[in-house]
Amino acid sequence: MNKIIAISLIVLGVVSAGVGIYFWRQGKRPTAGLKIDTNPTSLVFVDNTQIGQSPIDKMYIPGEVSVKLIPNATTSALPSYQTKVKLTANTFTVIKRDFGATDIESAGEIISLESQTSKTATLAIVTASPDSASVILDGLPQGFTPLLVSAVIPGEHEIVVSAPGFTDRKISAKAVVGYKLTINVKLAGLPQALPTPTPEPEVIEEPSPKPKAPTAPITGTYVTIKDTPTGFLRVRESNSTKAKELGKVYPGDKYKLLSTKESWYQIRVDLDATNSGWISAQYAEKSD
Numbered sequence: 001m002n003k004i005i006a007i008s009l010i011v012l013g014v015v016s017a018g019v020g021i022y023f024w025r026q027g028k029r030p031t032a033g034l035k036i037d038t039n040p041t042s043l044v045f046v047d048n049t050q051i052g053q054s055p056i057d058k059m060y061i062p063g064e065v066s067v068k069l070i071p072n073a074t075t076s077a078l079p080s081y082q083t084k085v086k087l088t089a090n091t092f093t094v095i096k097r098d099f100g101a102t103d104i105e106s107a108g109e110i111i112s113l114e115s116q117t118s119k120t121a122t123l124a125i126v127t128a129s130p131d132s133a134s135v136i137l138d139g140l141p142q143g144f145t146p147l148l149v150s151a152v153i154p155g156e157h158e159i160v161v162s163a164p165g166f167t168d169r170k171i172s173a174k175a176v177v178g179y180k181l182t183i184n185v186k187l188a189g190l191p192q193a194l195p196t197p198t199p200e201p202e203v204i205e206e207p208s209p210k211p212k213a214p215t216a217p218i219t220g221t222y223v224t225i226k227d228t229p230t231g232f233l234r235v236r237e238s239n240s241t242k243a244k245e246l247g248k249v250y251p252g253d254k255y256k257l258l259s260t261k262e263s264w265y266q267i268r269v270d271l272d273a274t275n276s277g278w279i280s281a282q283y284a285e286k287s288d
Helices: 002-027
Strands: 032-039 042-046 049-053 056-060 063-071 081-087 092-098 107-115 121-129 134-137 140-144 147-152 155-162 169-175 179-186 222-225 233-236 245-249 254-261 264-268 276-280 284-287
Touching (some): 032 042, 107 169, 134 147, 140 147, 245 276
Antiparallel strands (some): 107 179, 222 254, 254 264, 264 276
16 A cells, blocks of 8 residues: 555656646747837847847747847948847737937837736837827827826727827737737937027026915825836926926835825925925825
């Protein structure tokens, strides 16, 4: 009887080891796709290894990789492009880049899918430049970036991203049930929008404007940063998306609330240039 038990335990151990090796090998398989398309064609480096010229369509082991693109230009040197992307199993991550004479005049997008517990198709759109841009989805205005659409119809969609002083960007992407479709867009600045030297204006002394009455502070109250499409929330100099960015805060962080104004919170936060700033109330929750 003991001999039978011992043999059974050995067989069970061998089977368990085999199952473990199988799943370990599955995790090491190249199941994540990477597609790269550029204009003009570019040398493509992944994790500092040259893999060829665009267009590229290749499979990798899921995980984060660094990508560098060096455009082939015969007339003048164009700026290279480098980024990091997270490759997800059983999906393709797409990088598109249209190179301009400068980084400001370049455009492109990164399209990726990430699995989620929700049995819907979700769309998140963020802009690397400018900070905020309007979004039209299948001909219908949706608002401004960063934008999260919690439920979209599965299938192909046409997205148009635009902003004053930048060239519109039209993107086609496919939403999938059970996945969040994320599109990170870079718009190309129009030539007339590029910074040009201007003469210093003549300084004319004027009476100091009457200071605005400060918003009454809320004592003993804190705000907790909620999840955002970008993974962070910008801290600005004033309560406007056009105000200067002072730094970033991250989901789960908690800060003292100094004041509120319209849909903005002023928080106590230690940054290089200041110890306070404004954040969008959309991505923060008040608590005592």
